[in-house]
Each structure stands twice: as structure tokens, then as C-alpha cells.
Amino acid sequence: MTMSHAVPDNDRPPPVRAVFSAVTWKEIAYLVSNLPLAIVGFVYAVVMVSTAGGLSVTAVGIPLLACGLYLSRQLGRLDRARARGLLGVRVDEPTPIPGPKRSGGFFPWLWTSIKDPVGWRTVLYQLIRLPWGVLTFTVALTGLFVLWPVLPYLVRLMANVDRAMVRGLLSPSDDLERRIAELESDRGVVVDTAAADLRRIERDLHDGAQARLVALAMGLGLAKEKLLEDPEGAAAMVDEAHGEVKLALQELRDLARGIHPAVLTDRGLDAALSSVAARCVVPVKVVVDLPGDPAGGAVGDVAGGTARDAAGGAAGDAARGRPAEAIEGIAYFVVSELLQNVSKHAGPGARGATVEVWRAGARLMIRVSDDGRGGASPSGGSGLAGLAERLGAVDGVLVVDSPAGAGTVVTAELPWRDRDRG
Numbered sequence: 001m002t003m004s005h006a007v008p009d010n011d012r013p014p015p016v017r018a019v020f021s022a023v024t025w026k027e028i029a030y031l032v033s034n035l036p037l038a039i040v041g042f043v044y045a046v047v048m049v050s051t052a053g054g055l056s057v058t059a060v061g062i063p064l065l066a067c068g069l070y071l072s073r074q075l076g077r078l079d080r081a082r083a084r085g086l087l088g089v090r091v092d093e094p095t096p097i098p099g100p101k102r103s104g105g106f107f108p109w110l111w112t113s114i115k116d117p118v119g120w121r122t123v124l125y126q127l128i129r130l131p132w133g134v135l136t137f138t139v140a141l142t143g144l145f146v147l148w149p150v151l152p153y154l155v156r157l158m159a160n161v162d163r164a165m166v167r168g169l170l171s172p173s174d175d176l177e178r179r180i181a182e183l184e185s186d187r188g189v190v191v192d193t194a195a196a197d198l199r200r201i202e203r204d205l206h207d208g209a210q211a212r213l214v215a216l217a218m219g220l221g222l223a224k225e226k227l228l229e230d231p232e233g234a235a236a237m238v239d240e241a242h243g244e245v246k247l248a249l250q251e252l253r254d255l256a257r258g259i260h261p262a263v264l265t266d267r268g269l270d271a272a273l274s275s276v277a278a279r280c281v282v283p284v285k286v287v288v289d290l291p292g293d294p295a296g297g298a299v300g301d302v303a304g305g306t307a308r309d310a311a312g313g314a315a316g317d318a319a320r321g322r323p324a325e326a327i328e329g330i331a332y333f334v335v336s337e338l339l340q341n342v343s344k345h346a347g348p349g350a351r352g353a354t355v356e357v358w359r360a361g362a363r364l365m366i367r368v369s370d371d372g373r374g375g376a377s378p379s380g381g382s383g384l385a386g387l388a389e390r391l392g393a394v395d396g397v398l399v400v401d402s403p404a405g406a407g408t409v410v411t412a413e414l415p416w417r418d419r420d421r422g
Contacts, residue, residue, distance in 0.1 A: 023088075024152045027159040028144075030086040031136040034162070037082075038133030041075055041126030048072070049123065066110055069119030070097070076122035076170050083166045087159060094118040094172040118172065125169040136162070212248040216241050264332050268322060273355055276336045281343040282350050282370070289358040290322065323364055324417040330394060331357065331366055334412050337383055338368040346372025346408070359416060366412040376402040376410075384410070 048068035055061035073094070083089040097116060100109040113119075136158050143151040223237035264272035270288035277284035322328065335355055342353050350372035358365050378384040378400060388398040395415050402408035 026086045027155045028140050031140040034133035035137035038129040042130040045123045045126040066113035069116050072119045072122040080170050089163050089166050091171050121169045212244050216244045272332050273335050280339045283352045285354045287356045322419045324419050327414050338410055342370045346370045362416050364414040364416045369409040371407040374402045374406050374408050375404040376408045
């Protein structure tokens with residue numbers, strides 16, 4: 001794995017001076033203390049590796065190696081703290097290895113522990129530091145008596161080597177650690193989004209269809225009581241109940257459309273997005289160019305609530321080349337939210353909007369643009385921050401270009417996964 005450790009400007013030591021400064025004395029203390037700590041670390045690394053290697057043919061060898069690498073991590077923590085205090089090197093602490101419960105069991109935890117790159121690099125650090133510790137101890141200690149005029153320069157040179165070793169071998173694995181942090185953050189976003197969606201569905205059912213069905217049951221009960229005494233009144237109540245049933249069904253359809261519309265499953269993104277565009281308050285042009293989409297490569301113009309679909313092809317051909325259902329659903333949700341933003345925030349001067357969807361290599365690209373008043377931003381309360389989080393949870397990207405008075409262009413990227421692989 002290739003690692004690059006950039007040195008921040010405020011992490012660099014001050015220029016070396018011939019007169020011993022506080023920084024120079026700290027560097028001397030670090031170099032002198034290298035030897036005793038290097039002896040301890042070298043002995044531990046050799047004993048741990050040789051013992052675990054010799055016992056690897058038994059049942060205790062591999063668990064012993066895992067425990068040894070865990071203790072190596074603790075030695076690395078001590079060395080990072082020493083470098084931080086005496087050399088001013090700021091190195092982030094690696095992400096702890098999750099325990100057996102979080103890893104899914106003992107054996108997954110064991111496998112993760114024995115291939116821990118941080119632990120193995122710490123072992124390498126302990127092994128190569130012994131000869132270096134002997135050199136730095138000898139030069140720093142004897143230089144105080146016979147090389148003191150040039151000692152600050154020698155100390156700075158050796159301390160910089162130590163700084164490079166700490167950054168190179170004791171830093172977290174850049175790509176791995178960054179990926180772990182992103183996945184942990186994305187997992188929280190996914191959980192929060194799912195919980196919010198469940199609460200929204202429950203609220204919509206309770207306040208909408210459920211309330212209408214309760215009123216319907218009460219109305220039908222009253223109509224039943226009046227059926228013999230007042231047939232005309234009962235008929236009017238039944239007619240009113242019939243209207244409530246229609247409204248309840250419409251609310252259930254709207255709720256189902258917000259979860260995952262049937263047209264998306266049956267006919268793909270082009271037809272589903274044309275349906276969404278038909279509900280926008282401004283004319284929307286939909287351009288979908290996807291392989292295998294039932295209307296792939298077609299252009300649909302949607303204006304004033306009417307839509308013209310250019311759909312064709314068999315359902316079997318449509319399934320080939322379409323993105324995975326989860327990616328397709330997120331793309332539908334993103335366009336739906338962005339078109340709602342157009343309806344709410346584009347302003348009265350907006351004359352139209354365009355939705356473009358296409359595949360670019362391993363990415364599904366979405367662009368929604370309008371000629372409204374612009375000025376949109378992820379922190380502007382338009383829901384763009386939530387969209388960015390939802391896209392980030394699946395390694396997606398959201399880019400907003402919305403200068404004031406010049407319209408808005410929102411570009412979203414999603415990873416492409418074929419439907420047959422899910």
C-alpha cells in the first residue's frame with residue numbers, strides 16, 4: 001500500500017540554532033531515550049514473533065500472535081505520545097480493532113487482528129529502531145562533550161529521521177483508516193435515514209389513510225343505523241363514505257409512490273422520472289440514456305401536467321444493463337427531491353427545468369438544472385444537505401452550482417452496480 005504523509009506547516013520544527021534552545025534539548029532527550037526503549041521494543045518484537053511463529057502449528061499460536069500484535073499497537077501508542085511530546089510530531093491514533101462481538105465472532109476478529117497493518121508496521125518499527133537507537137544514543141551523549149559546537153545540527157538531522165520514521169511507520173493506514181471512518185459515518189447516516197423514513201411512513205399512515213378509514217367506519221356505522229329510518233340520509237352518508245374511500249386510496253398510492261413506485265420497477269427510470277416531472281409546477285424535459293432501460297435514450301417532454309413517454313422493448317431486455325434496484329431507487333428519490341426544490345424555490349421567473357440521466361463508466365450520472373433565481377446551497381434549508389448525506393452513504397457525490405440570479409445546476413453521482421449482481 002502506498003502511503004503519503006504530508007507534514008503540516010505548523011508541525012515543522014523551528015530553524016536550528018547554534019545556541020541550544022528548548023526544542024534542541026527536547027530532541028536530545030528523545031535521542032538519548034531511544035536506546036532503552038528500543039531495547040525493550042526489539043526484545044518484545046523478537047520474542048513475540050518467534051514464539052507465535054513457533055506455536056503457529058498449535059491451537060494457541062494464532063491467538064497468541066493476535067494478542068502480540070495488539071500489544072504492539074500499545075507500544076506504538078507510547079512511541080507516538082513520546083514523539084508528540086518531545087518532537088512535536090502530531091500523528092493521529094489508528095482506529096481500534098473492533099472486538100469479537102462487533103466483528104461478528106471470534107474467528108472474524110482473529111483474522112482481522114493477525115492481518116492488522118498497524119500492528120505489523122509497529123513490529124517493523126521496533127525491529128529497525130535498535131541499531132538506530134544505538135547510533136543516536138552514542139552521538140547525542142558523546143556530542144555533549146566533544147561535538148557541542150555542531151551538536152544542534154546533528155541532533156536536528158537525527159531527530160528529522162525519527163520524525164520520518166514515526167510518520168511513516170506509526171501513522172494510521174491512510175486509505176484504510178479513511179475508509180473505515182467514512183463507512184462508520186455512512187452507516188450512521190443510513191440508520192438515521194431509515195429511521196426517519198419509518199417515522200414518516202408511520203406519521204403519514206396515522207394522519208392520513210388511517211384517520212380517513214376510521215371516519216369511514218364511523219360513517220358506515222351511522223348509515224347502517226339510519227338505513228331503515230332515513231334511507232335517503234343513509235344513501236347520502238354512503239356516498240360520502242365512497243368519497244372517503246377514494247381519498248384514502250389516493251393517499252395510499254401517494255405513500256407507496258414515495259417509498260418505491262411500481263412504475264420504476266416495471267418500466268425503469270425514464271418512465272418513473274417522467275411521472276415525477278409531470279407533477280412539477282414548471283415544464284420539465286427528461287433525458288434518460290441508459291442501456292437496458294425500457295425507454296433508454298429517449299427524450300420525454302413534460303409540460304403543464306402532461307407527459308409523453310417514448311417507451312419500448314421487452315421486459316426481459318429492460319432488466320439487462322439497468323442499475324441495481326437500490327441505486328435506481330436512490331436516483332429516483334434524488335430527482336424527485338430536486339424537482340420538489342425546483343417547484344418550491346426556483347421562483348416565479350423559472351420557465352423550465354431539465355433532468356438528464358446517463359451512465360459514465362462505473363458511475364450513474366444525474367443532472368437537474370433550472371433557470372430560476374438560483375442561490376441554492378446545501379446549508380440553505382432546501383434539503384440538499386440531506387441529499388448529500390444520502391448519496392455519501394453509498395459512495396455518491398452531490399455538486400451544487402447555483403449562482404444568484406443565474407439558475408441552479410445540481411449534479412449527482414452514484415456508483416453503478418448491475419442489476420444482476422444487486
